[in-house]
Each structure stands twice: as structure tokens, then as C-alpha cells.
Amino acid sequence: MDRFRTTGAARRLIAILVVLGIAFATTAAMAKGDTTGDPPSAGAATPDAQSTPDTPAPAQSATPPVSPAAGDDDAAAPSATDDTAPENEGFDYAGTVAALGEANYPEKRRIVSALASHPQAHTAELLAAFADNRLVARESDGKVFVAEENGNDYDLRDPITFEPAGRASTRDFDPVRTNIGLRQNIGAAQAQLKLSAEDAETRLAAVETMSEKLDDNAADAMRAHRASETDDDVLEAIDRALAINDLNTGDNDAKLAAIERLSGDNSQMVYNRLKNMLILIPEDTADADQARLRAAAAEQVERIDWWRTVYDYLETLFFGLSLGSILVLAGIGLAITFGVMGVINMAHGELIMLGAYTAFVMQQLLPGHIGLALVLAVPAAFIVSGLVGILIERSIVQWLYGRPLETLLATFGVSLFLQQLVRSVFTPLNRSVASPEWMSGLIRFNDLFALTANRLVILAFSMAVFAALILVMQKTSLGLKVRAVSQNRDMARAMGIRTQRLDALTFGLGSGVAGIAGVALSQLTNVGPNLGQSYIIDSFMVVVFGGVGNLWGTLVSGLSLGVLTKFIEPQTGAVLAKIIVLIFLILFIQRRPRGLFPQKGRTAEGS
Amino acid sequence: MTRTHANHGPVLTRMLGDTGSLIFVVVLIALTVAIPLCNLVAEPGSALHVSNFTVALIGKYLTYALLAVALDLIWGYCGILSLGHTAFFGLGGYAMGMYLMRQIGDRGVYGNPVLPDFMVFLNWDTLPWYWHGMDIFAVAMAMVVFVPGLLALVFGWLAFRSRVTGVYFAIITQAMTYALMLAFFRNEMGFGGNNGLTDFKDILGYSLSSDGTRVALFVASGVGLLIGFLIARFIVTSRAGRVLEAIRDAESRTRFTGYRVELYKVWIFTISAMLAGVAGALYVPQVGIINPSEFSPIASIEAVVWVAVGGRGTLYGAALGAGVVNFAKTWLTGAFPEIWPYALGALFVAVTLFLPKGIVGLVSQLRRQIRRKEPS
Numbered sequence: 001m002d003r004f005r006t007t008g009a010a011r012r013l014i015a016i017l018v019v020l021g022i023a024f025a026t027t028a029a030m031a032k033g034d035t036t037g038d039p040p041s042a043g044a045a046t047p048d049a050q051s052t053p054d055t056p057a058p059a060q061s062a063t064p065p066v067s068p069a070a071g072d073d074d075a076a077a078p079s080a081t082d083d084t085a086p087e088n089e090g091f092d093y094a095g096t097v098a099a100l101g102e103a104n105y106p107e108k109r110r111i112v113s114a115l116a117s118h119p120q121a122h123t124a125e126l127l128a129a130f131a132d133n134r135l136v137a138r139e140s141d142g143k144v145f146v147a148e149e150n151g152n153d154y155d156l157r158d159p160i161t162f163e164p165a166g167r168a169s170t171r172d173f174d175p176v177r178t179n180i181g182l183r184q185n186i187g188a189a190q191a192q193l194k195l196s197a198e199d200a201e202t203r204l205a206a207v208e209t210m211s212e213k214l215d216d217n218a219a220d221a222m223r224a225h226r227a228s229e230t231d232d233d234v235l236e237a238i239d240r241a242l243a244i245n246d247l248n249t250g251d252n253d254a255k256l257a258a259i260e261r262l263s264g265d266n267s268q269m270v271y272n273r274l275k276n277m278l279i280l281i282p283e284d285t286a287d288a289d290q291a292r293l294r295a296a297a298a299e300q301v302e303r304i305d306w307w308r309t310v311y312d313y314l315e316t317l318f319f320g321l322s323l324g325s326i327l328v329l330a331g332i333g334l335a336i337t338f339g340v341m342g343v344i345n346m347a348h349g350e351l352i353m354l355g356a357y358t359a360f361v362m363q364q365l366l367p368g369h370i371g372l373a374l375v376l377a378v379p380a381a382f383i384v385s386g387l388v389g390i391l392i393e394r395s396i397v398q399w400l401y402g403r404p405l406e407t408l409l410a411t412f413g414v415s416l417f418l419q420q421l422v423r424s425v426f427t428p429l430n431r432s433v434a435s436p437e438w439m440s441g442l443i444r445f446n447d448l449f450a451l452t453a454n455r456l457v458i459l460a461f462s463m464a465v466f467a468a469l470i471l472v473m474q475k476t477s478l479g480l481k482v483r484a485v486s487q488n489r490d491m492a493r494a495m496g497i498r499t500q501r502l503d504a505l506t507f508g509l510g511s512g513v514a515g516i517a518g519v520a521l522s523q524l525t526n527v528g529p530n531l532g533q534s535y536i537i538d539s540f541m542v543v544v545f546g547g548v549g550n551l552w553g554t555l556v557s558g559l560s561l562g563v564l565t566k567f568i569e570p571q572t573g574a575v576l577a578k579i580i581v582l583i584f585l586i587l588f589i590q591r592r593p594r595g596l597f598p599q600k601g602r603t604a605e606g607s
Numbered sequence: 608m609t610r611t612h613a614n615h616g617p618v619l620t621r622m623l624g625d626t627g628s629l630i631f632v633v634v635l636i637a638l639t640v641a642i643p644l645c646n647l648v649a650e651p652g653s654a655l656h657v658s659n660f661t662v663a664l665i666g667k668y669l670t671y672a673l674l675a676v677a678l679d680l681i682w683g684y685c686g687i688l689s690l691g692h693t694a695f696f697g698l699g700g701y702a703m704g705m706y707l708m709r710q711i712g713d714r715g716v717y718g719n720p721v722l723p724d725f726m727v728f729l730n731w732d733t734l735p736w737y738w739h740g741m742d743i744f745a746v747a748m749a750m751v752v753f754v755p756g757l758l759a760l761v762f763g764w765l766a767f768r769s770r771v772t773g774v775y776f777a778i779i780t781q782a783m784t785y786a787l788m789l790a791f792f793r794n795e796m797g798f799g800g801n802n803g804l805t806d807f808k809d810i811l812g813y814s815l816s817s818d819g820t821r822v823a824l825f826v827a828s829g830v831g832l833l834i835g836f837l838i839a840r841f842i843v844t845s846r847a848g849r850v851l852e853a854i855r856d857a858e859s860r861t862r863f864t865g866y867r868v869e870l871y872k873v874w875i876f877t878i879s880a881m882l883a884g885v886a887g888a889l890y891v892p893q894v895g896i897i898n899p900s901e902f903s904p905i906a907s908i909e910a911v912v913w914v915a916v917g918g919r920g921t922l923y924g925a926a927l928g929a930g931v932v933n934f935a936k937t938w939l940t941g942a943f944p945e946i947w948p949y950a951l952g953a954l955f956v957a958v959t960l961f962l963p964k965g966i967v968g969l970v971s972q973l974r975r976q977i978r979r980k981e982p983s
Contacts, residue, residue: 344774346908399960404774405688406959409915412908413955420948537785537904540778575789582786586779590765593775 091118097126097159100176101137101144108176109185113217116189122162124193131186135159135176138168144176188212192221200231207234211241211269219245240265247273252289259296266304267447274301311448316566322455324562325462326524328555329517330535331542332466335554336510337389338543340486341503343397344404346412348539349532350419351389351511355381355518356527357422360431371436374519381515388418389511393504401503415532422529430526439523458520465516466555472509473551482506486549541585547595557596561585622840627967631923632833638665639829643822659818662825663893668933669828670890672926673835675913677882680839682911683920684848685875686855688773690907691780692883694787695755697901699884701791702754704804704897705738706747707815711808724806725799735797744811751888752881759880760873767869767876772858781904788902803898810892821893828889832926835882839922842878851875912951916958918965927966 096111096118103111112130115123129135129146136147136154145165147154154173156165178186191209194202210218219242226238239261246258247270255277262270274297281294330352337345345351359377366373392414400407439457444450473479481502484492493499521531542561546553561581568577592598623629642665645657674696681687713720717727721734740746762783766776794800813820842848853861854868862868891897900906910929917928932954939947962969 344777396956396960405777406963408688408690408774408777409908409912410956410959412912413952413959415952416948416955417952420945420952423948424945533905537781541782544775544778575793579786579789582782582789586762586782586786587765589775589779590769590771593769593771 093118093120094160098142098144100130100135100159101142105179105182108178108182109215110217112182112185112189113215116192117217117221119193120160122160124190125162126159127186127190127193129159130176130178131183131190133175133178136173137176139172139174145173147173184212185215188214188218192218195221195225200234203229203231203234204237207237207241211237211244214241214245216249244269244273247277252293255293256296259293259300263300263303265447266307271301271304274304308448314449315451316570317563318451318455320563320566321559322459322562323566324559325459326517326521327538327542327562328466328558329458329462329520330514331539331546331554331558332469332551333510333512333514333517334539335543335546335549335551336469336482336513337507338540338548340482340549341506341510342404342486342548343401343507344408344411345392345397345507345510346408346536347392347415347418348511348514349534349536350415350422351385351514351532352518352521352535353422353527353529353532354385354388354418355515356433356522356531357426357431357518358384358515359433359519359522360426360527363433370434371438374433374436374439374523377519377522378516381519382512383515385515385518386508386512389514390504390508392511393507397507398500398503415536419529419532426529428529430528432526433522435523454523458523461520465513466551469513470551478502478505478509482509541582544589545585545595547597547599549599550595550597553595553597618841621844622837624844627921627923628836628840631926632836635829635833635836635926639826639833643826646822647818659821662821664937666821666825666828666893667890668930669825669832670886670893671910671913671929671933673828673832673886673889674883674910675917675925675929676832676835676839676922677879677886678910679914679917679919679922679925680842680882681875681879682914683922683925684843684855685851685872686773686858687872687876688777688911689780689876689879690777690904690911691782691784692879692910693907694780694784694902695759695880695883696887696890696910697784697787697791697897697899698755698758699751699887700891700897700901701798701804701887702741702747702750702884703888703891704807705741705750705798706744707807707810707892708804709738709742710810711806714808715806723799723804725794725802726797729794731797738797748888751884755880755884755887756877759877763873763876764869767872770869781907784902784907785904788899788904791899791902799898801898803896804891805896805898807892807895815892815895824889824893828893831885831889835885836922836926838878838882842875843922847871909951912955912958914965916954916962916965918962918967920964921967924965924967931966 091114093115096114100108100111112127115127126135126146134146134148135144136156137144144159145154145156146159146162147156147170149155149170150167152170153167154170155167157163158165188210191206194206195210197203197206207222210222214222222238222242226235226242229235229238243258243261246254247262250258259274277297278294278301281290281297283294285291285294333351334345334348337343337348355377358381359374362373362377362380363370366376392411396410396414397407400410435454439454441453442450443453443456473482481492481497484495484497485499485502485506489499518531521527521535525531542558543554545561546555546557564584565577565581568580572580589595623632642657642662645655646659646662649655649657651658674692677695678689678692681689708723711723715724715727717724719727722731726734741750762780766779771779790796791798791803792801798804807815809815810820810824813823815821843851850861850866850871853864853866854871858868887897887901909932913929913932914925915928916932917926918924932951935950935954936947939950958965964971
């Protein structure tokens with residue numbers, strides 16, 4: 001509307017006429033649309049508005065009204081008459097804005113609220129400026145401006161039209177101050193302006209912002225808006241916000257009704273209000289109504305508490321599964337090299353570490369493509385760690401088959417070597433691998449239950465890797481040969497399997513999977529030369545607990561150890577939980593030396 | 608691995624009938640006598656003088672050597688690979704450390720006559736029960752052998768009874784020392800947490816910083832190693848020692864012959880743990896600190912490598928390996944700190960691939976080759 005470059009009352013008159021015209025057109029269209037038969041004046045006046053004595057029924061007045069005195073508290077009195085924005089007769093917008101200059105905080109709050117209920121073209125900008133502390137008042141006459149600092153001067157703008165209004169020394173102005181509470185009010189007011197946005201998402205966000213600081217004005221605006229709202233989610237959010245508002249300000253019946261309406265709601269906000277109610281109403285209250293209210297609130301609190309316990313358990317379970325999935329990832333490669341081939345590879349942890357560094361290097365090679373680099377790092381890490389594994393097998397392990405303890409020492413030497421190599425190349429400092437957007441943040445299921453995205457992704461990834469590995473072992477000729485050799489090496493060789501080549505490939509496969517585990521771990525911890533060390537004992541435990549030579553056993557044991565650890569942790573703390581699990585494992589292995597799912601038959605007796 | 612055994616005759620000839628063992632004992636005694644003399648009598652600056660630093664260093668090697676002998680006793684002679692022997696070493700060390708802590712008395716930073724500094728720091732007002740009596744030397748020394756021995760007895764009994772062997776045993780011992788390390792890192796355990804026990808002042812009333820005490824500790828380490836070696840030799844040359852070797856080479860067959868394999872194993876494992884505990888107790892006053900990193904699985908594996916480098920199944924080879932590897936470590940970490948991990952890693956690989964019998968095996972092979980050449 002800044003095309004109307006006129007001044008004073010004339011401008012206001014034109015504006016109101018235009019606005020009225022639009023209002024008529026809109027309501028006519030709406031009436032046609034849903035045939036509710038509303039009067040074209042759009043006078044869906046709320047009871048509040050009608051009961052406000054000093055507001056003339058505005059829709060009927062054709063003449064521009066004379067506003068109440070500027071700065072008067074009543075200027076902020078609710079006079080909202082419709083959900084559609086342009087119902088501004090009877091409201092002195094300019095006067096209200098001008099009153100900001102000398103208002104105290106409660107007045108400012110009311111003004112902000114009133115402005116949001118009677119928005120004009122630049123109200124949003126005005127509120128934004130206010131929130132940014134860019135509103136100033138001239139010392140001489142208290143006139144309010146939007147100011148932009150420019151050296152020692154302000155570039156001024158009119159707060160209503162946002163026309164430039166010259167330049168003046170900062171010394172002649174006082175800022176219109178805000179505080180945290182007021183800024184929340186401003187936020188709610190800004191949200192209220194967005195209530196009429198086209199986009200349902202924006203409206204939903206607006207309702208949620210408003211509900212954090214809902215005053216009567218905003219509640220009225222929301223109530224008014226509710227009539228025209230079509231989106232179910234937004235409607236629900238509005239109902240909830242209004243019900244919560246009723247919990248605070250309503251009378252006894254309204255509160256009861258609100259509790260009833262909120263009975264499916266587990267959010268922190270509702271919980272706090274209900275708890276508060278329990279504190280405010282004494283337990284032995286004589287008032288029957290109050291007692292009923294208290295009972296209703298207590299019931300809801302109890303219900304929410306119950307759900308909280310349930311979701312707490314679910315969350316612990318998830319953390320356990322998440323830890324378990326990491327253990328499975330770390331252990332599954334070992335399940336192949338140790339379980340299937342009987343080779344103790346102490347360098348397994350370092351192969352994991354190499355995978356993690358591969359992820360780091362990929363991100364350095366593809367700056368700006370965090371997600372792509374990470375996805376590409378999976379095959380790259382498989383290849384890098386796999387090749388290193390084959391190298392280890394060909395150069396060292398192949399000479400030591402049948403001597404597991406010697407293999408252990410030699411591969412431990414390799415692990416020291418690799419650690420130092422990484423230290424020399426990448427420095428001993430920890431590197432961090434960035435997380436792509438789809439792996440960061442929370443995935444919220446409801447008010448009480450949210451899971452971290454990266455852990456969820458890693459859980460799924462771990463299961464996928466496991467499934468792929470099972471497929472390789474069960475459905476490919478490589479898998480068939482690996483199983484044959486692990487069962488009876490001599491017989492397999494007699495059947496024409498080139499066992500040497502196969503050993504190298506199997507070792508490479510296990511090592512490559514370790515590399516993949518490293519990529520996943522790089523999303524959870526910093527990548528450093530000692531990364532592998534911290535997983536080697538856990539990996540061995542998982543494999544031995546599950547039963548050597550049994551991939552499914554590794555899966556079950558990894559997940560159950562993870563869950564066990566996480567369920568012990570709240571009682572004992574992380575370190576003690578780990579110690580307890582280790583002791584449990586030591587005792588378990590002594591009871592059942594071959595793990596949960598031992599291999600049966602003649603082949604199992606060999607080692 | 609055939610060896611001739613002198614199972615007849617006096618004990619001493621039996622134990623020292625082996626040339627290598629005899630040389631080892633002679634060299635060890637010579638070292639134990641000569642180095643203190645060179646330190647105390649020879650003038651500083653003369654070619655024969657041995658500095659205090661070197662005395663402490665060699666003293667430390669001697670305790671490592673005792674740990675290696677303890678490991679070789681079970682690994683070399685009974686085929687039990689323990690990757691958690693530093694757990695026993697550390698426990699013995701902590702027992703000694705507790706005694707030394709109590710000797711500080713009110714000379715600590717906080718001046719509390721009973722509570723060690725770290726307990727005052729943690730706002731504890733009473734001594735935990737297991738710290739009582741540790742101010743008496745005899746009690747502390749009993750604990751040095753008793754605690755590791757008890758742990759080994761229980762752990763070994765549980766493990767060997769259910770026939771946990773080989774790789775599985777190695778892994779659970781590793782888990783044991785790892786769990787102990789985590790436990791000792793906790794302040795609530797009452798062992799000084801992360802920092803461990805340190806700031807020792809004196810032992811049996813003698814200041815730990817005086818030259819005389821240092822030399823005495825060195826001699827004690829030498830004597831400790833000697834006694835430990837002789838005990839081990841006594842065991843392996845006895846009838847029971849032959850059963851142990853039989854278990855190593857064919858466990859099932861030994862069992863079927865009628866021997867209670869698990870009893871032999873538990874027994875030798877416990878003795879080995881006690882020796883390791885003594886080694887730890889001798890180690891702590893010489894280095895002046897004990898902390899949970901002594902329990903780290905890596906340290907255990909390193910100890911196994913000393914044995915492998917020296918040559919397992921000979922006892923003196925293990926002691927030799929501990930000395931050689933640690934000397935190389937001291938030298939390399941000083942001269943080329945970057946190189947040491949590479950060298951250690953390469954050493955692990957090279958020894959297992961090319962020197963399955965260690966340095967001792969290499970020496971005897973060379974001797975055999977020389978002898979074969981001589982007649983021609």
C-alpha cells in the first residue's frame with residue numbers, strides 16, 4: 001500500500017476503504033465457497049469483542065472512527081472482530097505505535113498484542129525492528145522511529161509507513177527497550193501475523209510459537225482464526241494451545257474441560273501446568289470443584305508419568321540397540337576372520353580405524369559434499385581396509401595358520417605399526433568427520449519420544465551390512481567355499497578349492513567390513529590413531545559370546561550386550577556397567593566356553 | 608621341544624644342569640653385585656661408574672624380567688597364554704603402593720596422619736577397610752603375593768575347570784585386566800583413580816630418594832629375580848614340571864592318562880601370578896608411581912612379546928627378552944621417538960615369523976652351525 005503517497009487522515013481513509021473492499025470481496029468469496037451464510041460484513045464477532053464495552057461494533061460503522069487517546073491502556077484492549085486481517089476500524093494504529101515511546105513494559109506488551117491483532121502493511125517489519133532493538137523514541141517529543149545506526153547518526157524511518165524520515169544524531173534518541181519477556185511477546189505477535197499465511201506449515205509453526213506466550217488477545221486471535229482454519233494439524237495445534245490457555249486462565253469448568261481435552265497430550269508444557277495445579281490446589285481442599293479438578297489433574301499426571309516410564313525404557317532400549325549395532329559392526333568383520341578362519345587378528349581395530357580415516361579423507365577430497373563423501377566412503381573404506389587385510393594375510397598370517405597365539409602376536413605388531421603410520425601421516429590429533437544433514441538432529445515421534453538421527457541411521461546401516469554379509473556367505477560361491485574351508489580345509493582342497501587364494505579373499509572380506517564399521521564410527525566419535533584400540537576387546541567379546549563361527553550369534557550377542565550395558569548404566573554409571581558386563585562375559589565364557597550358539601559336530605572339536 | 612632332564616641327583620645340579628640356566632644365574636649374581644659396587648664405590652666420572660639413573664633403569668628391567676619369567680612359566684611350559692598378566696603385576700604393585708602411601712603419614716600435602724592425600728582431596732573421612740593394616744610391612748608383603756594369587760586361583764579354577772583354553776583363555780584374561788583397569792580408574796575404588804598412588808617418601812624408614820635405598824632396591828630386585836627364577840626352575844625340572852609340559856603338548860592325552868589337568872593348571876597359574884605380584888611390588892618403589900595404565904591390555908601383550916623375543920620355554924630366555932626389548936625401547940624412544948612403535952611392531956612380526964624360538968633359539972642354532980662346520 002505504499003503506492004498511496006498521501007498524508008494524514010486522507011491516507012488513512014483511503015487505506016480503510018481499500019481494506020474494506022478487500023474484506024468484502026474475501027468474505028463474499030468465502031460465503032460462496034462454504035455457504036455458511038455469514039453476513040458479508042464478516043462480522044463473526046467473538047463474544048469477547050461484543051462484551052468489550054468501549055469498542056463500538058466496528059463492522060457496521062462506515063465512517064472512519066476516532067480512536068481512543070493514544071497511550072491510553074485501553075488502546076490495547078481487545079477489539080479483534082475477525083480472523084481476516086483488515087478489520088481495523090476503531091483502532092488507532094498510529095496512535096498505538098506512537099504510545100510505545102513512553103510505555104512501560106506491561107503497556108508495551110499490550111501494545112504489541114494489539115498491533116498484532118490489527119496489523120497493517122508494515123506491522124511485521126515493525127515488530128521485527130522492535131525485537132531487534134531498532135526502535136527509538138525522540139527525546140524531545142517521544143515520537144517513535146525505526147532507526148538504523150550509521151556512524152554517530154541514525155537513519156530514521158517512519159514506524160508506520162517505513163518511509164525514510166531523515167537522519168539525526170543518536171544522542172537525540174532513546175531506544176525503546178525490550179526485555180526477554182517482551183521479546184517472547186513480540187515473537188508470539190509475529191507468529192500471530194503469520195496465522196493467515198498460505199502455507200499450512202507456517203501456520204502450524206505460528207500457532208506453536210504463539211502457544212508459548214499466549215495472552216488474551218492472542219487467544220482471541222487464535223479462536224477467531226480457528227473458524228477459517230482448514231488444515232487438521234493446525235486445528236489440532238490451536239485446540240491444544242487454547243486448552244493449555246484455559247488451564248491457566250479459565251474458570252473451574254473450563255479447566256476441567258481443558259484437562260479432558262488434553263488427555264491425550266504428553267507434552268512437557270501440559271505436564272508442567274498439571275503439576276503446577278497439583279501444587280496450587282491443596283490435597284485436602286474443601287471445595288468440591290477444586291477437589292474434582294485436582295483429581296482430574298492427578299490422574300493425567302499419573303498417566304503422563306506412566307508414559308514417560310514406558311518411553312524411558314524404549315529410549316534405553318534404543319540406546320542399547322544402537323550400542324549393540326556398533327558392537328555388531330565392529331565385531332562382524334572379526335566374526336569372519338576369527339570365527340570362520342580361526343585367525344586372531346589383533347589389527348582388526350586398526351582396520352576399523354583405517355575405514356574411519358578413509359571417511360575423513362573422502363570428505364577432504366570432496367569439500368562441500370559431506371553426504372556424498374560419506375556414502376562414497378563406504379565402498380572406499382571397504383577397498384582400503386580390504387586391501388590392507390589381504391596384504392596382512394599374504395605377508396604374515398598365511399605363514400602362521402594353525403598357530404593362533406603366534407598370529408595374535410604378529411598381528412598385534414601390525415596394529416602398532418598401522419597406528420604409528422597413521423600418526424605419522426595424519427598427526428596424532430583427533431580428526432572430526434562431519435555429519436550430513438540427514439544424520440544430524442532428532443527424529444521426534446511424539447512429545448516424549450525422540451531418537452537421534454545418526455544412531456538410527458547407523459542401526460539401520462549395521463543391519464544392512466549384516467544382511468549383505470549373510471547373503472554373501474549363504475548365496476554366493478565365495479560364501480560356499482569359505483564355509484567349506486572353515487569346515488574341512490583338507491577336504492575342501494581335495495574338491496578343488498584354491499584355499500590359499502580363498503584365505504586371502506576371506507581375510508580381505510572381514511577386513512573390508514571392519515573398514516565399513518570405521519565409516520559408521522566416524523559419525524559417532526572423533527577419528528584418531530587410538531580409535532581401533534578401544535573396540536578390539538569389545539569385538540572379541542562379541543564374537544566369543546555369540547559363538548565363534550556363527551554370524552547370527554554375533555548379531556544376537558552384539559545387540560544383547562549393547563542392551564544389557566545400557567540397562568545397567570543408569571544404576572551404576574558407564575564405567576561400572578562396562579566392568580559388570582566384562583565380568584559377566586568372563587563368567588559366561590567359563591560356563592559355556594563356546595558361546596551362545598556353539599558350532600556343533602566334528603568340525604567344532606578342532607581348535 | 609624335547610629337552611633332557613636331569614631328574615636325579617641333588618636339587619641344585621638338577622636345577623642348574625642346563626648350561627643356559629647356569630650362565631644366567633652366574634651373570635645375574637655378578638650383575639647384582641657389580642652394579643651396586645660400580646655405583647657406590649667407583650668415582651663419578653670414572654669409566655666404571657654407573658649413574659643412579661642407570662641403576663634405577665636396570666632395576667626396573669630386573670622386575671620386568673621377573674614378570675617375563677612368570678609368564679614363561681605358564682606359557683612356555685604349560686601352553687597357557689595369559690594376556691592379562693600385568694593385572695597380577697599391577698595388583699602386587701598396588702599392594703606395595705598402599706604400604707608406601709601409608710608410610711607418608713602426615714608429610715602429605717594435606718598433612719592428614721592417616722588418610723592419603725587423594726582421599727582427603729575426595730573428602731573421605733575414614734580409611735576404607737582394605738587399607739587397614741597396609742601400614743605394616745609384613746601385611747603389605749603378604750598382600751603382594753596373596754591378592755594376585757587369590758585372583759589367579761579363582762579365575763584359573765573357573766576357567767580351567769570348564770576347559771577354557773588357548774585363544775579363549777587369552778581373550779578372557781585380556782578382558783580381566785581391561786576390567787581391572789577400568790575399575791582402578793574410578794575414584795570410588797579408593798586407589799587414587801587416574802593418578803594412582805605416588806609421592807612416596809620412604810620404605811621401612813629409609814628415604815626412597817637416598818642412594819643407599821636405591822641400591823638396596825636394586826639388589827632386592829636382583830635377588831627377587833634370582834629366587835623367582837630358581838623357584839620356576841625347580842618347578843619345571845620337577846616331576847610336576849614334566850606333567851605341565853605334557854599338558855602343553857597334548858592336553859587331552861595327559862587327561863586320559865589320569866592326571867587332573869585342571870589342578871596342575873590352576874596351581875601353576877597361581878604361582879605365576881604370585882611371582883608377577885612380587886615383580887610389581889619391586890617395580891613400584893623404583894619408579895615411584897603406580898597407576899591404572901599398568902593394567903592396560905597393551906602392556907600385557909608387550910610382556911608376552913618379551914618372552915617370545917627371548918625364547919619361550921627356557922625361563923632365562925624370557926628374562927633376556929625382557930631386558931633386550933626394554934633396553935631397545937629406552938634407547939629408541941630417547942633417540943628416535945617416531946621410530947619406536949614401528950620397530951616394536953616389526954619386532955613382533957619378525958620374531959613370530961623368523962624366530963619362533965627367540966634369541967635363545969637363534970643362539971643355539973648358530974652354535975650348532977659352527978659346530979657342524981668345525982670338523983670339516
